[in-house]
Amino acid sequence: MNKKQRTMLVRIVATALLTGLLLLLPTEGWLRLAAYLAVYLIIGYDILWKALRGILHGRPFDENFLMAIASVGAFALAVYSHSGDYLEAVAVMLFYQVGEFFQSYAVGKSRRNISELMDIRPDYANIERDGQVVRVDPDEVSVGSTIVVRPGEKVPIDGIVLEGHTSLNTSALTGESLPRDVHEGDEIVSGSINLTGVVKVRTTKAFGESTVSKILELMEDSSTHKSKSEDFIARFARVYTPVVCIAALLLATIPPLVSMLTMGLSPLWSVWIYRALTFLVISCPCALVISIPLSFFAGIGGASRRGILIKGANMVETLAKVKHVVFDKTGTLTLGVFEVNTIHDPNDHDHDDQAQRQRLIELAALAESASSHPISKSLQKAYGRPIDHTRVSDIQEMSGHGVTALVDGHRVAAGNDKLMSQMGIEACHCHTPGTLIHMAVDGRYIGHIVMGDIEKPNARQAVEQLHEVGVRRTVMLTGDSHEVAQRVAANLGIDQVYAQLLPADKVHRLEQLLDDKQKGESLAFVGDGINDAPVLSRADLGIAMGSMGSDAAIEAADVVLMDDDPSKIALAIRLARRCMTIVWQNIIMTLSVKLACLLLGALGIANMWIAIFADVGIMIIAVLNAMRALRVSSR
């Protein structure tokens, strides 16, 4: 609870006690009025002030105005009719403030939940300087420095373990509760907590580019993207409040005037004014205005606790309507960690020439040394030795094709069929299943490397779960060969496959798929951003792999899966749908209760106490309901 909330609580308790006291003590006349007015001011002075300021600024129609008019009116009426019943006026303010207090507490709580996530922000990094470990601001650590992370500390910057081993708690990032073991040479992600051992880490990114900074940026931005329902409510409130005020004014004046003019009765002003005031209290729109953004906020917070970052309330709406899911293959459904299966050399089929094989791998690794494609990384690994960058120059990467480079003065090409035919080189066919990297030196074909990728362990389950949550169609787009694509799709149960696509073809295909869907359905594209960032931003909803994915992907995407687990997609859809259900429950419940009470109020059946329930009671129920979106079950 913050200071403002504490003062509010004191005011509420004081008002409740003083009102109780006044109910017990018999007071009369002016003294009674003065006593109630004093209590009224204690609880309501800020509302009156805000209402006044609204009027002075020419924007009178808000909740403060409604509450001020209703309570001041109730006072005036009690004075006018000599009833001495000032309790209702105080009660209107008191309960309104209780509602406000409650709401600010709830918002604070969900914000705290998100900031628990924000708590991943590291405050310092330990660097070694002249044999001494010193604490510095993580912003000051340059790429390639060595930092020391001790048990219990947050990993401040992304890097690679140089020395030592430990287990990491990555739950704040991925929602995964099992600790992850890392050893020398493993990547280590900022934002995770070091549990057991001291490790030395060579940083691979600056603090601002590290995972932790990226996540925090995303979370901070996400609250600024308003959803359609939120927009609707804001516009609704702008029209609604003046309409309600006019309706109340008419309710207070027309019936008495009509009865006076048509039937010659003396007008019952106080009865109708009282009804109009109840009408105002009932119709206060705060339950909607508050609970809807809060539901989205809580929904986004809940998802982030499971390692799903949703970049805005509008994306929750889109996510809930996903009926088509299009996947990229490499790095999305597969691990993107290729193993070299075989190496063929066209001239030398019969004997197993180890030296020739090693030469192919070496040339490939050198030519690919600047690429960030998973194939390239896997080739580097298969080569197993450090790259001598002085041997390579003039590297050109053609997305969806491969690379060419000058290695030791020779023009080396490494890539698929398309690259070879583009360069007018005839490639040898291969019967071994897998992704082929054809190699040519100075325009002469020298053989190919056959690589195999591994499907992600829960990719199959991910596709199944998507069908379970009502996704109508799953599609895979890939730049890889037809054979590999067909095999992966069949293994995973994907409905449709399109293979041998260049990045531009992927966009084209996606546009056709977008045309194909029905109204009210949305299409999600899931990728790692390597050769597919344009597709990510073109889809209704782009979902990126967070840890494997490129920065471009994380930027272009609307949803980021922190742990690259495709089965989180179905979970994200379920969470989004639940959040939307809660939003609609609140809208329908609030409007129907208010409408019923308004009718009763106009008929004179509902009094001020019912009005207070229709306003504050409903708001509290709606806020409690909204908070459910924060809770996440395991399924």
Ligand code: ADP
């Ligand atoms: P995917 O759609 O499966 O993610 P990409 O569009 O990234 O695949 O790449 C498509 C194909 O282009 C690869 O299967 C490979 O044959 C070729 N390719 C792309 N980049 C490279 C590279 N750096 N080295 C070799 N081949 C590459």
Ligand code: MG
């Ligand atoms: Mg890819």
